[in-house]
Amino acid sequence: ETLMTQSPATLSVSPGERATLSCRASQSVGSDLAWYQQKPGQAPRLLIHGASTRATGLPARFSGSGSGTEFTLTISSLQTEDFAVYYCQQYNNWPVTFGQGTKLEIK
Amino acid sequence: QVQLVQFGAEVKKPGASVKVSCKVSGYTLAKISMHWVRQAPGKGLEWMGGFQPADGQSIYAQRFQGRVTMTEDTATDTAYMELRSLRSEDTAVYYCVTGIGVDGRNYYFDYWGQGTLLTVSS
Numbered sequence: 001e002t003l004m005t006q007s008p009a010t011l012s013v014s015p016g017e018r019a020t021l022s023c024r025a026s027q028s029v030g031s032d033l034a035w036y037q038q039k040p041g042q043a044p045r046l047l048i049h050g051a052s053t054r055a056t057g058l059p060a061r062f063s064g065s066g067s068g069t070e071f072t073l074t075i076s077s078l079q080t081e082d083f084a085v086y087y088c089q090q091y092n093n094w095p096v097t098f099g100q101g102t103k104l105e106i107k
Numbered sequence: 108q109v110q111l112v113q114f115g116a117e118v119k120k121p122g123a124s125v126k127v128s129c130k131v132s133g134y135t136l137a138k139i140s141m142h143w144v145r146q147a148p149g150k151g152l153e154w155m156g157g158f159q160p161a162d163g164q165s166i167y168a169q170r171f172q173g174r175v176t177m178t179e180d181t182a183t184d185t186a187y188m189e190l191r192s193l194r195s196e197d198t199a200v201y202y203c204v205t206g207i208g209v210d211g212r213n214y215y216f217d218y219w220g221q222g223t224l225l226t227v228s229s
Binding site: 032034036042043044045046049055087089091092093094095096097098099100101 | 151152153154168169202207209212213214215216217219220221222
């Protein structure tokens with residue numbers, strides 16, 4: 001099974017600043033990488049698929065990049081509603097697997 | 108707009124079974140690849156299995172093989188996930204999710220239900 005490792009576990013950033021979240025796969029997943037956002041008490045929400053394709057309606061401040069084993073989610077100018085837990089997920093190798101999450105908190 | 112509606116909570120004893128439901132509205136279940144993802148308290152996300160439209164079969168993660176069954180009632184647009192021989196480690200929120208497939212076996216997930224909290228406790 002493909003192990004997905006996210007870093008850091010917790011990221012403290014001030015509103016208006018840029019946040020960079022990382023996700024590493026234990027083997028190549030091509031560009032078959034999705035990102036999700038989860039707020040407390042809510043279900044996750046799809047943000048990005050295909051490593052860099054934004055979901056419908058997602059603000060342009062969210063961007064994804066990478067391929068193979070290294071991926072990044074960047075939020076260019078943090079809004080208060082962006083503080084949440086973010087998960088990456090690979091869907092190239094069976095079974096699909098998720099990272100353990102990065103908590104983005106207000107500094 | 109696809110909506111997935113789940114009931115709030117279930118409480119079961121160890122060794123029992125649970126059948127969680129997920130009602131689809133705004134679309135037709137027969138046209139969806141429905142999957143189930145769970146999340147233990149304070150933990151990450153774990154894919155359990157889902158329906159593969161290509162062959163009309165459900166596929167399950169290895170760790171749940173033999174203990175889980177996923178079914179669909181297309182007449183009522185309701186999907187079900189039955190988990191048997193429950194243990195305390197099965198305490199989690201169970202989400203039904205719609206899968207977008209890339210190769211018939213691997214999916215990412217665009218619509219999520221609100222989740223059903225299953226508590227397994229004696």
